[in-house]
């Protein structure tokens with residue numbers, strides 16, 4: 535990946551010095567060898583600080599929204615970031631001409647804690663950028679691994695066990711909202727959890743309020759989810775948040791036609807924001 | 819919250835029914851005009867359209883003391899606003915599957931299409947749902963048994979989640 539990193543640096547320097555973009559978003563070195571952080575480079579001489587290797591675990595696309603209004607911004611985008619760009623465009627957070635996409639086919643990242651493939655990469659369906667202005671490196675094969683193993687496991691449990699599973703999961707949630715902040719679908723100016731005067735989301739720290747938050751957030755993003763797995767990766771409690779996302783994705787796929795996850799194109803409508811008069815009927 | 823009938827000692831559930839103004843509410847009205855009998859377990863909440871029912875209301879109701887929720891609207895194709903119930907149908911199909919996946923008893927959340935002339939169907943639906951929920955008992959009965967909790971213990975969060983840190987955080991709050 536060394537030449538990819540070199541090319542990214544070169545291209546970032548060129549784009550910044552020509553003034554075509556005002557910033558380049560990628561990854562920079564962290565305090566340890568295997569730790570990377572999202573990095574926003576604004577001067578051509580800093581382009582050498584950009585890093586690209588198997589430790590770039592974060593999905594950086596959300597940083598784009600912090601820099602809209604600063605002119606065109608370049609984003610180093612793998613499959614997941616490129617789908618997030620499409621998601622932003624479909625959700626009217628961004629226009630295509632506000633972002634310059636430096637596409638990078640992704641070989642998959644390594645979880646620094648275990649040394650194995652990062653979970654969200656092991657479930658990834660789209661490694662090559664679906665949208666890009668230029669491509670750095672050669673396209674990689676798409677293994678399209680099976681991503682519903684955990685859903686199968688939970689689905690096979692009895693109702694009480696499933697309830698116990700989610701009780702334990704939401705019982706551990708500390709409601710830090712990191713999952714929301716990381717998610718490219720969660721771009722509302724005012725999130726329902728912060729509508730204090732409306733008061734849908736209670737402030738008490740207990741499993742019911744965490745369940746309310748977790749399930750409603752999952753439902754808000756269920757039909758737009760790009761399956762990047764960043765919510766789960768960002769969760770400081772290590773909760774298996776993708777199980778409820780994948781469960782919805784699979785149901786939407788079964789009921790309303792092929793759903794390969796949002797973000798494959800930059801246009802709607804999303805499955806729960808449209809209807810067909812001949813949708814199956816089960817509520818007679 | 820004691821919800822037993824004072825005279826009989828029998829459990830009386832609280833069931834919230836979202837009824838659309840144009841069909842189901844009229845159907846309920848007609849049931850009243852025809853002096854049909856049905857259990858008073860169901861509390862009718864009138865909404866303009868089944869499409870107005872944000873799925874989060876359902877979860878909120880179940881968490882705030884309701885033992886069951888019924889969402890009713892016009893039959894697809896008959897919506898007063900043309901399309902509201904088509905959207906509701908898609909949303910509710912996915913939301914229902916999601917809450918059931920997360921361990922809710924399926925009977926506690928039901929969706930029915932009842933038109934303004936179907937007073938009998940309204941009565942039958944209320945009777946049926948009420949019987950099902952009476953059999954299930956209060957919402958607290960949905961809680962998992964000790965055996966179920968033990969069966970999944972330790973399989974939820976990844977080992978990196980630091981138990982001790984979590985316990986300390988919880989204590990501090």
Ligand code: SF4
Nearest residue numbers: 717759760762763765
């Ligand atoms: S909800 Fe979907 S889109 Fe949002 S962070 Fe999680 S996987 Fe990504």
Ligand code: SF4
Nearest residue numbers: 720722725726751754
């Ligand atoms: S959780 Fe829902 S309301 Fe909050 S930002 Fe995400 S989509 Fe918007």
Ligand code: SF4
Nearest residue numbers: 707708710711713769
């Ligand atoms: S990131 Fe994890 S702990 Fe934080 S609010 Fe989301 S689920 Fe809860």
